Amino acid sequence: MTLLIGALTIGLILALAALGVRTSFRIFGIADITVDGSLTLGASVAAVLLVGGSAGPLVATLAGFGAGMVAGMVTGFLQTRCRIDALLSGILVMTALYSVNLHIMGRSNVPLLHARTLATVADAAGPDWFGGGEVALGRWIVPAGDLALLLMVAAIVVAVALGLGWFFHTEIGTAMRASGESPQMIRALGADVERLRVIGLAIANGLVGLAGALWAQVQGFADAQMGIGMVVWGLASVILGEALSGTTPLGVALTATVLGSILFRLLIALALGFGLNPNDLKLVTALFVFAALVLPQLIARWRRAQATRRAVPGGGTGP
Amino acid sequence: MSHPSEAAQGRPAMVRLGAVARTFHPGTPDAVRALDGIDVEIPEGEWVVVLGTNGSGKSTLLNVIAGTFGLDGGTIALGGQDVTHWPEHRRAGIIGRIFQNPFSGTAPAMSIAENFALASRRGRTRGFRPAVTSAFRAELRARVSTLGMGLEDRLDTAIGTLSGGQRQALTLLMATWHDPGVLLLDEHTAALDPRSAAQVQALTADIVQGRRLTALMVTHSMPQAIAYGERIIMMHRGRVLHDFRGEARRRLGVGDLLACFEDARRTPADDVPPSPRSAVGTD
Ligand SMILES: Nc1ncnc2c1ncn2[C@@H]1O[C@H](COP(=O)(O)OP(=O)(O)OP(=O)(O)O)[C@@H](O)[C@H]1O
Numbered sequence: 279m280t281l282l283i284g285a286l287t288i289g290l291i292l293a294l295a296a297l298g299v300r301t302s303f304r305i306f307g308i309a310d311i312t313v314d315g316s317l318t319l320g321a322s323v324a325a326v327l328l329v330g331g332s333a334g335p336l337v338a339t340l341a342g343f344g345a346g347m348v349a350g351m352v353t354g355f356l357q358t359r360c361r362i363d364a365l366l367s368g369i370l371v372m373t374a375l376y377s378v379n380l381h382i383m384g385r386s387n388v389p390l391l392h393a394r395t396l397a398t399v400a401d402a403a404g405p406d407w408f409g410g411g412e413v414a415l416g417r418w419i420v421p422a423g424d425l426a427l428l429l430m431v432a433a434i435v436v437a438v439a440l441g442l443g444w445f446f447h448t449e450i451g452t453a454m455r456a457s458g459e460s461p462q463m464i465r466a467l468g469a470d471v472e473r474l475r476v477i478g479l480a481i482a483n484g485l486v487g488l489a490g491a492l493w494a495q496v497q498g499f500a501d502a503q504m505g506i507g508m509v510v511w512g513l514a515s516v517i518l519g520e521a522l523s524g525t526t527p528l529g530v531a532l533t534a535t536v537l538g539s540i541l542f543r544l545l546i547a548l549a550l551g552f553g554l555n556p557n558d559l560k561l562v563t564a565l566f567v568f569a570a571l572v573l574p575q576l577i578a579r580w581r582r583a584q585a586t587r588r589a590v591p592g593g594g595t596g597p
Numbered sequence: 598m599s600h601p602s603e604a605a606q607g608r609p610a611m612v613r614l615g616a617v618a619r620t621f622h623p624g625t626p627d628a629v630r631a632l633d634g635i636d637v638e639i640p641e642g643e644w645v646v647v648l649g650t651n652g653s654g655k656s657t658l659l660n661v662i663a664g665t666f667g668l669d670g671g672t673i674a675l676g677g678q679d680v681t682h683w684p685e686h687r688r689a690g691i692i693g694r695i696f697q698n699p700f701s702g703t704a705p706a707m708s709i710a711e712n713f714a715l716a717s718r719r720g721r722t723r724g725f726r727p728a729v730t731s732a733f734r735a736e737l738r739a740r741v742s743t744l745g746m747g748l749e750d751r752l753d754t755a756i757g758t759l760s761g762g763q764r765q766a767l768t769l770l771m772a773t774w775h776d777p778g779v780l781l782l783d784e785h786t787a788a789l790d791p792r793s794a795a796q797v798q799a800l801t802a803d804i805v806q807g808r809r810l811t812a813l814m815v816t817h818s819m820p821q822a823i824a825y826g827e828r829i830i831m832m833h834r835g836r837v838l839h840d841f842r843g844e845a846r847r848r849l850g851v852g853d854l855l856a857c858f859e860d861a862r863r864t865p866a867d868d869v870p871p872s873p874r875s876a877v878g879t880d
């Protein structure tokens with residue numbers, strides 16, 4: 279049960295990253311690999327602030343968000359002002375961020391041993407909230423701190439998802455959603471498509487940086503490698519969520535992305551429980567996204583073939 | 598260029614094109630002089646129809662006015678302001694646009710209401726206010742119901758699920774939500790079936806004439822040109838070949854226009870005069 283709560287917590291945190299990936303993927307149509315770097319960036323900025331004691335969990339978390347935004351703005355700048363291919367822009371920034379992150383941390387791993395983090399705050403608050411160090415959930419006994427942490431993270435994710443939904447319905451957010459789909463129209467209506475893209479990528483990577491900052495606090499360390507494969511993870515969550523819900527309306531789609539992330543994390547935890555080698559995690563995730571992208575095409579082709587066979591009497595065999 | 602028709606006399610110029618030139622793929626064997634020195638002045642409130650053979654530069658003309666394409670030479674002024682170096686989105690404050698393809702003028706996955714919300718901020722700042730408010734929705738219902746298409750009850754429908762005719766009608770309302778300084782229409786009824794085309798054309802006339810908008814309308818339909826153009830410009834190979842205004846315009850019939858086309862077809866590139874054979878008629 280503690281394992282399950284842990285998986286839920288991480289799944290929720292990574293849902294923030296998945297919301298970011300969804301923003302660049304569904305609005306601008308790009309799989310923005312910057313997120314591999316901005317997740318680690320958010321984590322390292324938060325970790326360094328927390329270890330130095332120069333910031334509490336709240337400020338450190340917000341700093342992770344801000345750092346991610348800056349990374350996204352750089353990618354957006356490369357794409358729009360420098361006219362560099364979207365994929366390449368992401369690769370360039372991600373690669374540069376690897377060194378930046380090492381510089382921020384000063385080494386490849388920063389443990390948060392004695393720092394006050396969201397996790398320690400939850401550990402302290404849990405017994406107060408639940409009147410004891412352990413809580414009985416039906417047949418299960420779980421540590422109150424873990425449960426408090428889960429609730430705190432859930433509150434953050436709900437707030438962020440609501441905020442994102444609100445933003446996408448503002449004048450500027452509506453223009454942003456239209457700018458990816460119909461740039462010609464939105465330019466003719468006087469919106470600066472390039473600026474909207476920079477802002478959109480900043481928000482997307484800000485969410486990913488936020489996820490990194492929270493993740494570091496929950497797992498108790500920041501690591502230079504922790505962002506690797508993040509974009510694929512995010513896509514897997516988005517795709518899984520869309521498979522559950524369809525794509526519209528927007529509020530449902532955002533919720534589905536969050537659920538997709540949680541579900542995917544639970545599936546992974548389950549697979550690990552059944553003996554999946556942790557080294558194969560990224561491979562499995564990539565295969566999942568691959569299958570999700572290719573299967574619909576194969577099914578469509580198979581259906582067409584079936585339809586043709588039915589339409590041609592005597593089957594579809596050649597002469 | 599100083600042959601104002603009597604109706605236009607005294608009105609300030611809304612559009613002023615001075616020696617406007619644009620070449621695609623310059624310096625390569627594929628170089629195309631899409632616009633080759635265009636001088637045109639359009640007074641406020643004039644409805645100009647632009648005719649010409651395929652590839653004569655009509656769409657390019659509208660695109661350089663809107664700022665979609667930059668210029669190689671010349672100047673563009675809108676409403677007395679030099680906008681030659683303004684980016685497209687900045688000029689949008691002055692310009693309303695409708696494209697030939699109904700898909701280009703709308704965001705298909707978004708609702709009718711959201712599309713109009715976007716259009717209502719043309720040329721204005723976009724901030725953190727909700728895009729679709731209940732006041733806006735009420736106003737939208739009223740305006741859309743004037744179309745008589747029953748769309749006012751479907752404001753939350755994705756606009757991409759509507760027919761081309763419905764979409765072009767809506768796009769027309771969107772482009773003119775606030776009166777544009779100039780309305781640019783590029784074969785906006787060409788992709789529609791005859792009935793929808795007639796409907797959208799009638800709506801265009803209502804709006805442009807009813808609100809005295811300055812408009813440039815590209816069409817291949819001679820009857821449409823004769824019926825609506827207060828002034829008719831015929832382009833050929835990036836130049837203005839004819840410019841019919843005033844009395845000459847009034848005497849013009851579909852037959853005359855067809856003769857002009859035949860004439861244009863026989864004219865080799867180098868014989869197109871740099872300035873138009875202006876025909877204004879008796880003063
Ligand atoms: N984006 C572009 N890149 C290269 N060449 C272009 C581009 N747009 C237009 N052209 C060329 O410029 C010339 C003028 O094209 P334009 O589209 O303005 O013609 P048009 O008068 O609108 O024709 P139509 O009646 O077919 O719409 C053509 O030779 C065309 O091939």
Ligand SMILES: [Mg+2]
Binds near residue numbers: 655656657783
């Ligand atoms: Mg054209």
